[in-house]
Amino acid sequence: VVRRSSAVVAVALLLAVVVIASAGAQAPSPAVVAATLDNGLRVLLLEDRRSPIVSFQVWYRVGSRNERRGATGIAHFLEHLMFKGTPTYGQGQFARLVEQNGGQDNAFTSQDVTSYYVNIAADKIDLVIDLESDRMHNLRLDAKDIASEREVVIEERRTRTEDDPGGFLGEEVSSMAFKSHPYGAPIIGWMEDIKRITPDEIRAFYKTYYMPNNAILVAVGDFKAPAVLAKIRAKFGRVAKGPPPPPVLAVEPPQNGERRVIVHKQAQLPIVYLGYHVPNQKSPDAFPLEMLSTILSEGRASRLYKRLVYERQIALEAGGDYNFFATDPNLFWFWGTPMPGQTPETMEKALLGEMEKLKSEPVTDEELQRAKNQVEAAFVFQEDSVHRRASLLARFELIGGYADKDRFVERLRAVTAADVQRVARTYFSDGKKNVGVLLPRP
Amino acid sequence: MTRHRPSCVLLVVLALLLAVPAGAAKPIAHREVLPNGIVLLVAERPAVPIVVVRAFAHAGGVLDPPDRAGLANLTGALLTRGTTKHTGPELDSAIEFVGGSLSTAAGRDGMTASLAVLKKDVGLGLDLLAEVLLTPTFPPEEVKRKTAQIQAAIKRSEEDPGTVAGRALAKLVFPGHPYGVPVEGTVESVGKLTRDDVVAFHAANVRPDTTIIAVVGAIGVDDARREIQARFGGWKPPAEPPATTPSASAGAAPRNEAIEKELTQATIVLGRQAIRQTDPDYFPLSVASYVLGGGSASRLYSRVREEGGLAYAVYSYVSPARYGASFSVSAQTRTAAVPKVIEIMREEMTRMMREPVTDRELRLAKDYLIGSFPLRLDTSSKVADFVVAVEEQGLGLDYADRYKERVAKVTAADVQRVAGKYFAPDAFNRVVVGAPKP
Numbered sequence: 018v019v020r021r022s023s024a025v026v027a028v029a030l031l032l033a034v035v036v037i038a039s040a041g042a043q044a045p046s047p048a049v050v051a052a053t054l055d056n057g058l059r060v061l062l063l064e065d066r067r068s069p070i071v072s073f074q075v076w077y078r079v080g081s082r083n084e085r086r087g088a089t090g091i092a093h094f095l096e097h098l099m100f101k102g103t104p105t106y107g108q109g110q111f112a113r114l115v116e117q118n119g120g121q122d123n124a125f126t127s128q129d130v131t132s133y134y135v136n137i138a139a140d141k142i143d144l145v146i147d148l149e150s151d152r153m154h155n156l157r158l159d160a161k162d163i164a165s166e167r168e169v170v171i172e173e174r175r176t177r178t179e180d181d182p183g184g185f186l187g188e189e190v191s192s193m194a195f196k197s198h199p200y201g202a203p204i205i206g207w208m209e210d211i212k213r214i215t216p217d218e219i220r221a222f223y224k225t226y227y228m229p230n231n232a233i234l235v236a237v238g239d240f241k242a243p244a245v246l247a248k249i250r251a252k253f254g255r256v257a258k259g260p261p262p263p264p265v266l267a268v269e270p271p272q273n274g275e276r277r278v279i280v281h282k283q284a285q286l287p288i289v290y291l292g293y294h295v296p297n298q299k300s301p302d303a304f305p306l307e308m309l310s311t312i313l314s315e316g317r318a319s320r321l322y323k324r325l326v327y328e329r330q331i332a333l334e335a336g337g338d339y340n341f342f343a344t345d346p347n348l349f350w351f352w353g354t355p356m357p358g359q360t361p362e363t364m365e366k367a368l369l370g371e372m373e374k375l376k377s378e379p380v381t382d383e384e385l386q387r388a389k390n391q392v393e394a395a396f397v398f399q400e401d402s403v404h405r406r407a408s409l410l411a412r413f414e415l416i417g418g419y420a421d422k423d424r425f426v427e428r429l430r431a432v433t434a435a436d437v438q439r440v441a442r443t444y445f446s447d448g449k450k451n452v453g454v455l456l457p458r459p
Numbered sequence: 460m461t462r463h464r465p466s467c468v469l470l471v472v473l474a475l476l477l478a479v480p481a482g483a484a485k486p487i488a489h490r491e492v493l494p495n496g497i498v499l500l501v502a503e504r505p506a507v508p509i510v511v512v513r514a515f516a517h518a519g520g521v522l523d524p525p526d527r528a529g530l531a532n533l534t535g536a537l538l539t540r541g542t543t544k545h546t547g548p549e550l551d552s553a554i555e556f557v558g559g560s561l562s563t564a565a566g567r568d569g570m571t572a573s574l575a576v577l578k579k580d581v582g583l584g585l586d587l588l589a590e591v592l593l594t595p596t597f598p599p600e601e602v603k604r605k606t607a608q609i610q611a612a613i614k615r616s617e618e619d620p621g622t623v624a625g626r627a628l629a630k631l632v633f634p635g636h637p638y639g640v641p642v643e644g645t646v647e648s649v650g651k652l653t654r655d656d657v658v659a660f661h662a663a664n665v666r667p668d669t670t671i672i673a674v675v676g677a678i679g680v681d682d683a684r685r686e687i688q689a690r691f692g693g694w695k696p697p698a699e700p701p702a703t704t705p706s707a708s709a710g711a712a713p714r715n716e717a718i719e720k721e722l723t724q725a726t727i728v729l730g731r732q733a734i735r736q737t738d739p740d741y742f743p744l745s746v747a748s749y750v751l752g753g754g755s756a757s758r759l760y761s762r763v764r765e766e767g768g769l770a771y772a773v774y775s776y777v778s779p780a781r782y783g784a785s786f787s788v789s790a791q792t793r794t795a796a797v798p799k800v801i802e803i804m805r806e807e808m809t810r811m812m813r814e815p816v817t818d819r820e821l822r823l824a825k826d827y828l829i830g831s832f833p834l835r836l837d838t839s840s841k842v843a844d845f846v847v848a849v850e851e852q853g854l855g856l857d858y859a860d861r862y863k864e865r866v867a868k869v870t871a872a873d874v875q876r877v878a879g880k881y882f883a884p885d886a887f888n889r890v891v892v893g894a895p896k897p
Contacts, residue, residue, distance in 0.1 A: 067504070067506045068833055068836070068837045069833055070833050070834055070837055096463055097463055099463075100463060100755075108765075109755070109756060109761070109765065112754070112755035112756055113755075113756040113823065116754045116755065116756055116823060116826075116827040116831075117822070117823050117826045117827065117830075118826070118830060119826065119827055119829070119830020119831040119832075119833075119834070120830075120831065120834075121831060121834055123462060123463055124462065124463040125462045125463070126462075136834050136837075137834075138830065138833060164768070165765065165766060165767070165768035166768065167768065168767075168768025168769065169764055169768050169770070169771050170771075171793075172724065172768075172769070172770050172771040172772075172791065172792065172793065173771035175723045175724035175791075175793065176724060176771055176772065176791055179722075179723045179724070180620065180722045180723055180724050181618075182618055283720070283721040284618050285614045285615050285616075285617050285618050286611070286614065286615050286618075315555075316551065316555040316560070317539075317547075317548075317551040317555070318548065318551040318552045318555045318556075319555075323548065323551075326608075327547075327548070327604075330604060330607065333608060333611045333612060333615065354615065356607065356608075356611050357610070357611050357614060383552075383556070386556070387552070387555055387556045390556060390557060390558040391555060391558045392558075393558060394557065394558020394559065394577055395558065397507065397508060397509060397577060398507075398509055398575065400507045401504075401507045401509060401838045401839055401840075402837065402838045403837065404837075458721075
């Protein structure tokens with residue numbers, strides 16, 4: 018899910034992931050009402066009566082990993098077009114109706130999923146059920162809308178990538194790290210593809226992936242679950258089931274040597290990224306990797322901040338990041354921005370030095386316990402927001418089942434310092450690193 | 460992640476958070492003034508066992524001496540870097556070991572310490588909060604370290620066209636006022652700051668009689684008062700009265716500035732001084748701004764993004780603050796489209812002066828501004844930020860209700876009248892950051 022576009026964004030995303038990677042084992046809450054409709058739509062409902070609002074989210078199991086070469090960015094392009102109207106609710110109606118009812122909506126596309134949300138007064142939930150069920154199968158995808166939205170997406174790419182040193186470098190490292198798997202392509206797509214993709218391809222993509230049996234609906238808020246479920250059945254139940262989308266077959270082959278890319282771009286400070294292939298949550302190693310990411314980056318007492326930013330003062334920022342929720346095995350990232358006067362070579366060496374330390378000596382009991390406490394506390398903090406509660410249920414449902422979120426904390430609690438050392442030794446080997454360096458041009 | 464709408468929307472939401480308060484029959488928070496002048500605000504939210512605290516001191520960048528830009532910012536960043544009891548790393552470890560967070564930072568008007576802890580750790584959290592506000596030691600090596608970090612961050616921020624444009628615009632909109640100077644200062648000004656400056660700034664400006672403490676979460680009024688009194692009750696204000704800052708005077712004649720960078724996209728920002736919530740016209744202005752560029756149904760969003768495909772991000776917003784306010788219109792577009800986007804902005808601003816907005820637009824804006832406030836107060840952090848903001852800006856805890864009443868009364872004629880006052884395109888300063896030619 019996390020693709021860094023700059024070191025700052027990486028920090029924000031990292032925090033987001035840590036928060037996400039934290040579910041409420043402690044705060045008592047009513048049970049989730051789960052159902053699967055006849056058409057395959059998975060529905061998770063959770064009553065939360067503290068504020069008169071609801072977070073209503075629809076997550077489709079489609080992201081940039083489902084794209085083929087030559088058509089990168091199509092999942093994200095389609096996400097934009099989901100706001101362009103249906104025969105029932107014409108151009109601009111979705112946003113207009115949501116705003117008119119005091120709601121806020123947005124959407125995002127990641128490597129693995131495309132997610133839509135509306136946060137709104139709880140008594141407006143019928144409207145949202147109408148709107149979301151309608152655009153699940155009824156999108157207009159008019160050629161004129163596609164033409165103008167294409168230009169919007171191009172502008173978005175300029176903001177995120179062309180004119181952003183961190184985003185620019187991240188894209189280069191990802192595309193180098195993956196030879197076969199579509200995780201190598203940028204979520205927003207290569208500029209050439211965004212310009213080329215045809216309306217027919219977008220319509221076909223919509224038909225292939227947007228269907229109830231490829232989606233998860235989650236709502237958390239001030240409602241009565243049985244009544245809402247009945248309404249969902251009535252509206253979403255009408256949407257026809259589709260043939261299961263084609264599976265992603267690509268498996269990234271083992272990496273057979275160090276890879277390196279050096280980018281020259283107008284910037285003020287260099288950036289160093291390191292990426293290592295690691296397993297996802299299907300592997301038991303995912304839990305020590307998740308702990309490792311927290312130990313390295315969560316807070317000012319975390320290892321990379323304390324050593325590289327605080328003590329040695331060679332980095333303005335430094336961190337490490339793991340995507341526990343990735344659908345397929347992805348990268349563990351390290352990143353650093355050298356302080357003025359420090360070179361990217363020093364930065365890289367310092368990051369590698371920290372990695373060697375992880376391999377040669379176990380993390381301390383204090384570090385490990387702190388990381389566990391941080392993750393557990395984050396699970397409680399996220400209970401404060403209906404939006405985050407809903408997102409978290411969806412994340413766990415996507416990787417196997419929402420109920421796994423309760424086992425997640427237990428599994429993390431069981432991680433030992435030896436586990437952390439073992440995964441560092443297993444995955445952070447010198448011959449398997451992907452290095453990206455951005456050298457500033459004035 | 461790649462989003463449908465830009466995260467700048469978040470900025471707008473934040474601006475609205477200040478602009479669009481909430482309300483309910485029941486006051487949003489309990490308020491009392493402690494004997495040493497601290498304003499204590501408590502909002503109990505028992506459901507989740509967490510406590511969020513904001514301590515806001517009137518010690519922002521506005522109080523920087525003219526030749527000491529960045530002093531409040533440096534002071535704020537140093538509060539957690541050592542106290543009479545703990546070193547910086549000890550403070551970090553103590554709070555993070557319990558999964559909490561404690562951070563301090565200065566803004567234009569004030570310095571805020573933010574604490575978030577599990578309920579069981581509230582004693583520890585408040586101990587540390589009191590320490591960093593009352594007894595920071597500003598160790599010389601920490602001053603040196605933080606100075607270098609801030610300078611590096613300023614240097615790096617030159618990469619961000621939005622930041623560059625914002626700084627340039629503030630200077631044009633608020634000439635001669637502290638709001639025209641970046642809170643973080645410049646690489647040069649920060650380089651001249653000394654530990655003595657920091658110590659003096661803290662002693663003079665971080666003081667109980669200008670401090671607001673908001674306690675929100677799983678804690679009741681009596682417990683909150685006792686815990687705060689126990690740690691802050693003995694805090695004495697200095698003998699000298701609190702420093703004051705004049706409100707911004709009218710801006711100079713509007714100017715245009717072009718800042719050349721090697722970019723594929725240009726950032727355009729138009730801005731001028733506006734009014735704050737104490738002016739009755741603030742409410743029609745908020746509605747006018749929403750119609751012009753506030754949401755996804757706004758005129759600028761429709762013409763620039765939906766129809767023109769000219770931008771991913773385009774919006775307008777009012778930014779009220781304690782000593783002045785601004786109104787801005789902004790977009791990012793490909794270099795070649797800069798003249799066209801500026802032309803659309805000017806046309807739409809002029810059209811709002813010339814003709815009344817439609818009933819449909821007026822209703823949408825008012826319904827959104829009034830109807831969306833529960834979303835702005837749905838977490839403890841948002842409630843804490845909100846109650847501090849209304850107290851700090853002197854709006855009263857019932858501001859939410861008044862806001863809703865005032866917005867509900869806005870007519871199309873009001874919108875046209877304030878557009879006449881504030882939307883004249885020639886009265887705007889303009890900054891464009893980007894490549895000179897496509």
